[in-house]
Amino acid sequence: MNDTGVIAAPPTDRVLELFHGVRLTPTQRRIAHSLVQHAASAAYLSAAEVAELAQVSQPSVTRFAMALGYDGYPALRRRLRDIAAGGPGPDSPGHLTGPPQNETQRAVRAEVENLHRLADQLADRDRVTAAGALLAASRPLPVLGLRAAAPLAAYFAYFAAKIHPDVRVLDTGGSLLADRLEQARAGGATALLAIVLPRYPRESLEALREVRESGTGLTVVTITDSAVSPAAEYSDIVLPAAVGAQLVFDLHTAPMALSMVLLQAICDAAPADAQRRLEEFERSATRRQVFLS
Numbered sequence: 001m002n003d004t005g006v007i008a009a010p011p012t013d014r015v016l017e018l019f020h021g022v023r024l025t026p027t028q029r030r031i032a033h034s035l036v037q038h039a040a041s042a043a044y045l046s047a048a049e050v051a052e053l054a055q056v057s058q059p060s061v062t063r064f065a066m067a068l069g070y071d072g073y074p075a076l077r078r079r080l081r082d083i084a085a086g087g088p089g090p091d092s093p094g095h096l097t098g099p100p101q102n103e104t105q106r107a108v109r110a111e112v113e114n115l116h117r118l119a120d121q122l123a124d125r126d127r128v129t130a131a132g133a134l135l136a137a138s139r140p141l142p143v144l145g146l147r148a149a150a151p152l153a154a155y156f157a158y159f160a161a162k163i164h165p166d167v168r169v170l171d172t173g174g175s176l177l178a179d180r181l182e183q184a185r186a187g188g189a190t191a192l193l194a195i196v197l198p199r200y201p202r203e204s205l206e207a208l209r210e211v212r213e214s215g216t217g218l219t220v221v222t223i224t225d226s227a228v229s230p231a232a233e234y235s236d237i238v239l240p241a242a243v244g245a246q247l248v249f250d251l252h253t254a255p256m257a258l259s260m261v262l263l264q265a266i267c268d269a270a271p272a273d274a275q276r277r278l279e280e281f282e283r284s285a286t287r288r289q290v291f292l293s
Helices: 009-018 026-037 047-054 057-066 074-087 104-119 128-137 147-160 173-185 202-214 230-234 253-269 271-288
Strands: 141-146 167-170 189-196 219-223 235-240
Touching: 009 026, 009 074, 009 104, 026 047, 026 057, 026 230, 047 057, 057 074, 104 253, 128 189, 128 219, 128 235, 128 253, 141 147, 141 173, 141 202, 141 235, 147 167, 147 189, 147 253, 147 271, 167 173, 173 202, 189 202, 202 219, 202 230, 219 230, 253 271
Parallel strands: 141 167, 141 189, 189 219, 219 235
Antiparallel strands: none
16 A cells, blocks of 8 residues: 555556557567566566576567567666556556455455456457357367366356357366377367466466477467466467466456356357257256256
8 A cells, every 4th residue: 555545556467567458479478477477676677687587688678668669678667667666546457445454355356456457358359259259169179277277167168068069178187188189189179278377387388389389270269367478379369367366375256257258259159059059958957957946
């Protein structure tokens, strides 16, 4: 909280806002990811130090700053220092006003802000609409989610199975994951939904890299926490939704909401098929007395 009683958004979130809506190259995403991971100290690093941190060349850091609309890295660093030094203005999306709040209140209110940010992103529905069409057409539809993302993959797949004839959850790593990806492709899959959340399981990234480098033809749609997530490098469509990090364990409210928005887009891509399958499910559920009401 600053001296005006405003609770500022965490530095990580405010650094992320610098990249929102900007199309970055894989190298630039590495730089952005390094700045996000070191948000507290990034404002005091030289271009050479940022380059070393991200394992890129110093000219790449300069080009990165210019891609964000700055004259060069010194101008970007001044902006990073502004972020480190001050709270957001009265109209900034990350501010909360009112009496002092405890830790859990701040965490929940931060999730509200994450949902507001997601709602703002969805003003342009082109990416979600395109992703929905790709996933609706894939037979089967593999859904990848390892570790923390596994419950969300299962949640999405539970509802997707009501409107899609063949949804396959891939929630186990190792050689079995590679087998199941190959089986899905051999079975006719044309797209893969990947859910990759912090701390970014190595096996998830390796699986996406293998899909990209093997030339299987699978189009990768990824739900992840930001446009500069490591998973973005191996994805054809990235759908970002911020993850809450204020408590001991992350909050995935926005990614869960986005997964249901994506499911709506799948329904909209093939409305007649979706309606037919929903009606078939309801008749079956009624006959078997699955639900009490």
